[in-house]
Amino acid sequence: MASDGTSKRKETDMAKDMLTFDAGDLSDDQLMTVMAVANIAKARMDAVEKGCKAVLVGRMETGHRPAMLDGEELADIQRTAGGGDGEWVVKDAAAYGAWLDRQEGMEDFVRRVPMPTADAMDPGFLGPLVEKIGGGDVPDGVQWKAPAAPQVRVTFKDKGRALEALERRPATVERLLGATAEPTSPAPAPEAPKDESDVDGLFEGLGL
Known part of the structure; x- marks a missing residue:
């Protein structure tokens, strides 16, 4: 019997396969159309997800609930507790340090650190510097872009x-979006079983 870790890896691999889109057989015109459709569909789905979250955060209790489709669990939906007290935090240490440095009596709260000048960070300076060092070594904090x-x-x-x-x-x-071939003739839509949800109607309700 496969271990729990192996089972989870298989599920992850299956999910990756489902999210892989092989567009190599499409023409340039088809690729451009599919890309445009995917772009606007993605934006619409993002808006749908955001709207659902905004409503659920006010309705759900803290914890987990399954998202179901036709009796099958699609995903786990979690509502976190949130809460706690807000607090001031530093989002830009360099800007905060520069501000402290300008304040009288704040000297003990500012740490002096060596910083390169703008000229030292210029690519025209860095290139010759790396060449001068040679041997494949580069200065600390410098990388190739x-x-x-x-x-x-x-x-x-x-x-x-x-x-x-x-x-x-x-x-x-x-x-x-499913990369299926262009139908040669319209085929009648199969009648959905009465005990299953109307998936097409669901997506029409989402605006697609």
């Missing part, structure tokens, strides 16, 4: 209209 890789980005002229277009085509959205 690779040049930016090419990227593909999505920009919508009107994201609201794009979302409306997707809402009118739920079957197309499902096909694109």
Whole structure:
């Protein structure tokens, strides 16, 4: 019998496989369309999740409850207790230290540390310095920054209209995000069993 650790690793591997999207067989036009659909669907799903959390945090008791679909557990939903007293914290030690240094009588609360000047941090200074050291050694706190890789980005002229277009085509959205082949002819939708929930209706209710 597999150990609990092995079982969890298998579940993790299965989850990774489910979240892997092989787009190698799609044409350039299909790739661009799928990417645009995925981008706006992701934004919509983020908004849906945020809205659900905002309501559940006021309804749920502290603890765990399962998220179910057609009698099967999809995920564990947890509400934490929160609470406690707020407190002031330092979010930028350098800025706080500079402020303390300007205040009278705060000398004992400021630590003097060696810091490089702006010139010493300039790439034009660092390059010759690393070459001078040689042997593959670099100064402490210095690392190589690779040049930016090419990227593909999505920009919508009107994201609201794009979302409306997707809402009118739920079957197309499902096909694109599932990377299924273009149907040659419309097939009649199978009738859902009466004891199962209407998944299509669920996603239509979410705005997709």
